[in-house]
Amino acid sequence: MLGINYSDDKRIFNTHTDGIPFLSADLLDTLGVPNLFTTRFISYDPDAGEGEKGLRLAVMKNEEISEASPVCRKNRDALARQLGSSISMECITDQKHTNYVHVASREDLGVPTVGNFALHRHYVDGVVTDIPDVLLTVFGGDCPPVYIADPVRKAIGLVHAGWRGTLGRIPEVAIANMAVRFGSDPADLYAVIGPGICRDCYEMGDEVYDVFAQQWGEESAERIFSKYPARDAEGHEIPGGKYHLDLREANRLTLLRAGVPEDHISVSNVCTKCNSETFYSYRSGHMENEQVAMMVNRFGTK
Numbered sequence: 001m002l003g004i005n006y007s008d009d010k011r012i013f014n015t016h017t018d019g020i021p022f023l024s025a026d027l028l029d030t031l032g033v034p035n036l037f038t039t040r041f042i043s044y045d046p047d048a049g050e051g052e053k054g055l056r057l058a059v060m061k062n063e064e065i066s067e068a069s070p071v072c073r074k075n076r077d078a079l080a081r082q083l084g085s086s087i088s089m090e091c092i093t094d095q096k097h098t099n100y101v102h103v104a105s106r107e108d109l110g111v112p113t114v115g116n117f118a119l120h121r122h123y124v125d126g127v128v129t130d131i132p133d134v135l136l137t138v139f140g141g142d143c144p145p146v147y148i149a150d151p152v153r154k155a156i157g158l159v160h161a162g163w164r165g166t167l168g169r170i171p172e173v174a175i176a177n178m179a180v181r182f183g184s185d186p187a188d189l190y191a192v193i194g195p196g197i198c199r200d201c202y203e204m205g206d207e208v209y210d211v212f213a214q215q216w217g218e219e220s221a222e223r224i225f226s227k228y229p230a231r232d233a234e235g236h237e238i239p240g241g242k243y244h245l246d247l248r249e250a251n252r253l254t255l256l257r258a259g260v261p262e263d264h265i266s267v268s269n270v271c272t273k274c275n276s277e278t279f280y281s282y283r284s285g286h287m288e289n290e291q292v293a294m295m296v297n298r299f300g301t302k
């Protein structure tokens, strides 16, 4: 379905092919929290096994904002409506690869944006809210979203976790905000790490390993990085080699550290780069659009 190559458990994300196709996290579906993660497809034709691609959702760098923004907002509204929400309830981030998290207020909702971003909202990569029916949106083209849900306090959080946000433990920052502002107990939280680049695809410079080792400690850095050997033209191992970062495991460790129970965490094994026919992927050279992750603060029964 949609040409996704699942390496392991197909039950972590469900596939929806009516309307604009998307994936939804099974764990959040079970909690009755409307959620999605988009693909490159505008529509899906089950007979053809694929469909039209290229729905504009995210305004990209160096793009004419005044032209792209209304189109992206209109398309995100169509997506939001598939979750029973609308763009008038949307609160978004401007995504500067920070670990800053914003607590949504009613003034944020549906604010006309410059690019993807509300004019007055700068330098946040995550949002949390306990306001009913608020729609949170983050963008990503390899960086996984992390969805957080508190069915007890009826609050949610959504963060963009590229390597810098992951280094800054952005899921833990979101959870700290939820604890302070909404009274969330981490033991009640559920979290999903969405589709994003896998370890095999995510080669990093030594300096990235070094900064993790400094801030997380050598032991944690050893756990989330693997050194892949360098090979010559014949495939023989030669001196050198490159670090690869496991963003999924890094964010899973952060969620555990923040107090989320292990059996409340679900991790997608879908790689956006391995599946670059289905997803936008920076590392595959897609600079024209990104995926959208959305989540609505509504708890119901499936």
Ligand SMILES: [Zn+2]
Pocket (backbone or CB within 6 Å): 197, 198, 199, 200, 201, 271, 272, 273, 274, 275
């Ligand atoms: Zn991959």
